[in-house]
Each structure stands twice: as C-alpha cells, then as structure tokens.
Amino acid sequence: MAGTALRGRLTWQIAKVTAVAVETASVRTITLDVPGWPGHQAGQHVDIRLTDEDGYVAERSYSIASAPGEPVAITVERLDDGEVSPYLTDELRAGDDLELRGPIGGYFVWEPDDGGPLLLLAGGSGVVPLRSILRHRERTRSNVPVRLLYASRTLDDVIYRGELDQPAVGVEVVYTLTRHQPPGWTGYARRVDAALLAEVAWAAGVMPLAYACGPTSFVEAVSQVLVHSSYPPERVKTERFGTAGGT
Amino acid sequence: MSPVSRGFHRRRQDPAANAGRVPPGQYVTKDFPVLSAGPTPHTPTERWSFSIGRGGQRKTWSWAEFRALPSQDVTVDIHCVTKWTKLDTAWQGVSVDTLLDLSGHDGPFALAHCDGGYTTSLPVEDLRGGKAWVAYARDGRPLEPEHGGPARLLVPHLYFWKSAKWVRSLELRDTNDPGFWENYGYHIYGDPWREQRYAGD
Amino acid sequence: MEALDGNAIGGLLYEIFDTDMTSAVSVCGNCGAACQVAELAVYTHAPGTVVRCRSCDSVLMVFVKIHNRICVDLLGLAAPG
Numbered sequence: 294m295a296g297t298a299l300r301g302r303l304t305w306q307i308a309k310v311t312a313v314a315v316e317t318a319s320v321r322t323i324t325l326d327v328p329g330w331p332g333h334q335a336g337q338h339v340d341i342r343l344t345d346e347d348g349y350v351a352e353r354s355y356s357i358a359s360a361p362g363e364p365v366a367i368t369v370e371r372l373d374d375g376e377v378s379p380y381l382t383d384e385l386r387a388g389d390d391l392e393l394r395g396p397i398g399g400y401f402v403w404e405p406d407d408g409g410p411l412l413l414l415a416g417g418s419g420v421v422p423l424r425s426i427l428r429h430r431e432r433t434r435s436n437v438p439v440r441l442l443y444a445s446r447t448l449d450d451v452i453y454r455g456e457l458d459q460p461a462v463g464v465e466v467v468y469t470l471t472r473h474q475p476p477g478w479t480g481y482a483r484r485v486d487a488a489l490l491a492e493v494a495w496a497a498g499v500m501p502l503a504y505a506c507g508p509t510s511f512v513e514a515v516s517q518v519l520v521h522s523s524y525p526p527e528r529v530k531t532e533r534f535g536t537a538g539g540t
Numbered sequence: 541m542s543p544v545s546r547g548f549h550r551r552r553q554d555p556a557a558n559a560g561r562v563p564p565g566q567y568v569t570k571d572f573p574v575l576s577a578g579p580t581p582h583t584p585t586e587r588w589s590f591s592i593g594r595g596g597q598r599k600t601w602s603w604a605e606f607r608a609l610p611s612q613d614v615t616v617d618i619h620c621v622t623k624w625t626k627l628d629t630a631w632q633g634v635s636v637d638t639l640l641d642l643s644g645h646d647g648p649f650a651l652a653h654c655d656g657g658y659t660t661s662l663p664v665e666d667l668r669g670g671k672a673w674v675a676y677a678r679d680g681r682p683l684e685p686e687h688g689g690p691a692r693l694l695v696p697h698l699y700f701w702k703s704a705k706w707v708r709s710l711e712l713r714d715t716n717d718p719g720f721w722e723n724y725g726y727h728i729y730g731d732p733w734r735e736q737r738y739a740g741d
Numbered sequence: 742m743e744a745l746d747g748n749a750i751g752g753l754l755y756e757i758f759d760t761d762m763t764s765a766v767s768v769c770g771n772c773g774a775a776c777q778v779a780e781l782a783v784y785t786h787a788p789g790t791v792v793r794c795r796s797c798d799s800v801l802m803v804f805v806k807i808h809n810r811i812c813v814d815l816l817g818l819a820a821p822g
C-alpha cells in the first residue's frame with residue numbers, strides 16, 4: 294500500500310469520565326478527561342475497551358462528538374440487547390475510568406482548508422462525527438457553506454437538536470423523520486432517496502465535498518445516489534456504523 | 541490484564557445450570573449471533589444443487605431431489621470458536637451418512653465448498669456415524685440466508701466454523717488440506733472439548 | 742450481516758503498522774481496483790477480521806488474534822509494482 298498517513302503513538306490509556314449528559318431517551322454524551330490528549334481532528338474516533346472481573350474484554354469504536362480544542366466527548370446510543378452500549382449509557386458515571394485509545398482515522402476528517410460546500414449526510418447516530426465537523430467549522434470561523442441532511446426515526450431521536458435547530462450562519466439543517474412525525478410536520482418523512490437528495494444536495498457543479506455516516510444501508514444508499522448525480526467518488530467520504538451484532 | 545471497568549460484566553447464564561454441556565472457555569448465549577467472512581449469498585433453490593465428489597466423479601442432487609431424501613429433526617448444542625455456545629438448537633436436515641452412502645464415494649478427508657467461496661476441511665469419519673447433516677431448516681422454518689440458507693453443513697461436535705454455511709459440495713480427498721479459517725491459523729480439527737481453537741493448540 | 746468499512750479497523754491497523762492507514766491506497770491483487778483502505782468492505786463479526794475488495798469481493802487482508810498476537814495476512818493485495 295502507498296499513501297499519506299498520520300504518525301504518532303497510539304496506545305491504550307485510562308481516561309476519567311467527567312460528565313454524562315442526556316441527549317435523547319437512549320443517547321448519552323460522555324465527556325472525558327484524557328491525560329496527554331494530543332488533540333484530534335473533526336471526524337476522528339476513539340476505541341473504547343471494557344474489561345470485566347473475569348478478564349473478558351469488549352471493544353467498540355465511537356466517533357468523537359466534540360470539536361478539536363474542546364474536551365474529548367463521545368456520544369453513544371443504547372442499542373437493544375447491546376453488550377457495551379447499555380453500560381456506557383446507563384451505568385457509567387462521572388468519576389469512573391474508561392480505557393480508550395485515539396484519536397484514530399485520517400480519512401473521514403475535515404479541516405477548513407479542505408473547503409466545500411459541504412454536504413453532510415447523517416443516518417441516526419451517524420450525526421456524531423458530522424457534529425464535530427460543524428463545531429470545528431464554527432470554532433475556526435470558517436464560512437464554507439454547509440447543508441446537513443439528517444435522517445432520524447422520530448423527532449425525539451434527533452441528537453443535538455438544540456444546536457441543530459439554531460445552526461450557525463451558512464449552515465442549513467434538513468431533517469427527514471422516517472418512522473413517525475409529530476402533528477403538523479411539514480418536513481420530509483421518508484428514507485433518503487434520489488428525489489430527496491436531488492432537492493437537498495448541492496449540485497455537483499459547485500464541487501461539493503460530501504461526508505456520509507450512519508448504518509451501512511444508509512451510507513450505501515446515499516453514496517450511490519451522489520455518485521450517480523455526478524459527485525466525483527473521491528469527494529464522497531463514507532463511514533459505516535454497525536447495527537445489530539456490533540453493540 | 542487491563543483494569544476492571546467498574547460495573548461491567550458480560551451477560552452470561554448461571555454456569556451450574558448447564559454443567560457438562562459447556563466446553564472450556566465458552567459462555568452460553570440465548571442469541572444466535574451471525575458471523576460471516578463475506579457478503580451473504582442468496583442462492584435461489586432453483587439454481588441450488590449439492591454434490592459429493594471424488595476425483596472427476598460426482599453425485600449431484602437438485603433441491604427437489606435433496607428434499608425428497610429422508611431427513612431428521614435434531615436438537616444439538618453448538619459451539620463457536622468466538623466463545624459463544626448455544627444450547628438446544630433445533631434443525632432439520634439430511635444426514636451426511638445418507639448422502640455419502642448414496643454418492644458411492646468415500647475417502648479419508650472432505651473439503652466443503654460453499655457459495656461465496658468459503659471452504660472448511662474435516663475428516664470423513666467426523667461426517668459419519670450420525671454426527672453430521674446438511675441442514676435446510678431450523679426451528680421448523682426454512683434456513684435463512686444469514687444463517688447459511690438454503691442449506692448448511694451441521695457438525696455440532698466440532699467448532700461451528702466447520703458447519704459451513706451455504707454448502708454446495710463435499711470434495712473427498714486423500715489429504716486434509718486446510719480450508720478458509722484453517723489457512724488463517726485456526727485448528728485443522730477443532731474439537732471444542734479439547735479447546736482446539738488455533739493451529740498447534 | 743452488512744459490511745463495515747476500513748474506518749472500523751483504524752485502530753487495529755494502527756497497532757499493526759504503527760501509523761494511520763485509513764487513507765492509504767490499496768490495490769486488489771485480483772481485479773486491480775484501487776481505493777483507500779477506509780472504503781474497503783470489512784467483516785468484523787467472524788473468527789477474524791476479513792477485508793475484501795468492494796469491486797470483486799476478493800479477500801485482501803485477514804487479521805486473526807491468536808493467543809494475544811495479531812496474525813496478519815495481506816496476500817490478497819497487489820504486490821507493489
């Protein structure tokens with residue numbers, strides 16, 4: 294293989310949980326104090342490792358929800374029958390230790406110099422690394438135009454709703470609620486398809502940069518539509534999250 | 541060992557309740573995890589066939605012919621090398637004894653070939669004597685693709701990677717050549733009771 | 742079971758290569774398709790981690806943890822040319 298790479302040490306270390314905040318009924322944002330944290334890029338993730346008394350180890354990856362320069366935070370959705378996520382959302386509390394390594398990932402990252410316009414496509418918890426990108430954009434006072442298309446089951450499942458309902462200048466947020474909509478809802482109410490994307494996405498001619506994140510089926514569906522709409526494949530970055538089985 | 545995560549524990553059943561049924565290093569699960577090394581094949585039964593062959597000779601059954609063979613209902617415990625064990629799993633399938641006898645072929649070793657390219661190797665004596673089936677249903681329902689449907693090998697006395705999903709043929713051979721996971725370091729035989737997970741165990 | 746992508750094994754690859762590999766370009770030894778590691782199809786729910794070419798499904802890399810050592814097979818990749 295050949296190509297650019299990020300260098301530095303990546304070792305497991307113990308972080309201290311400083312806060313666990315409720316985002317939605319099943320989602321928590323866990324803020325961490327990580328000794329010697331080298332800083333991170335928007336879009337990167339950390340690996341988390343849990344060990345029980347018998348020495349059984351479970352490992353998972355979570356995108357960093359905070360922007361570079363902010364304390365490290367991860368946002369975790371509790372999955373039914375999950376082995377790790379219910380522990381993180383329901384048991385973990387401020388003062389606990391959490392073993393992690395990071396930051397990881399040099400592909401699904403955005404820096405202001407990468408430009409735009411940005412098209413951010415979020416399926417469910419796929420919004421987490423995209424929120425880091427949005428916060429990084431704001432903190433660096435970038436004026437790259439952004440459209441965020443966020444597919445969520447219901448309005449109550451929308452993570453970071455407070456922030457997203459009051460987006461920064463130059464940021465447009467479009468929700469589509471795929472399972473249930475509140476009374477009087479006039480927004481999109483279906484899974485993202487070619488017609489929906491045609492209405493929301495930047496035209497290929499303005500050379501947009503797209504980031505799609507969420508369950509594999511969501512990412513596959515949207516990235517195929519974008520490439521069919523003449524987005525150059527190298528300007529569509531994808532990150533697939535596991536669903537059942539990857540809990 | 542890493543420091544213990546306060547309050548974290550793996551879900552597990554009471555070990556005393558299953559004494560003698562759980563091989564070393566395994567834990568009991570009520571789920572049926574789906575493990576796969578690649579995309580799930582979806583072979584329609586109209587295009588499906590199963591064969592047993594040796595050298596250039598093979599005996600082949602179409603789906604209809606296969607389903608017309610005598611079948612058995614079996615309830616067995618299964619043990620995955622990734623450490624989960626599932627007790628009392630119910631399957632319906634054709635005994636490999638039946639298939640071997642009807643094929644007229646024999647040999648010391650078998651390499652199972654599957655849709656999607658997966659392979660695994662077994663001694664033929666571990667496929668005989670009522671120890672193995674080609675299963676097409678579980679819990680009374682047609683075997684779903686993610687669990688190996690239309691049909692999979694079922695060899696419960698060995699680690700479950702030997703129970704090859706999407707099986708299409710058994711190739712009988714004189715040598716025990718490693719299949720997919722055996723090539724990547726897993727044990728050539730795979731007895732869960734002797735904890736033969738990796739080559740050399 | 743739907744595949745993830747190379748982002749999911751960023752930490753594993755870093756452990757092996759001592760650097761981030763998700764942006765590195767890999768070339769399939771079977772069909773010649775080239776893409777970044779982050780875009781490859783990754784199967785993690787298995788006795789090992791299997792990385793396949795998205796174009797032809799050919800196995801490019803396999804990682805198996807054997808007694809606390811990670812065994813790495815990269816034979817599916819094209820030789821550097």
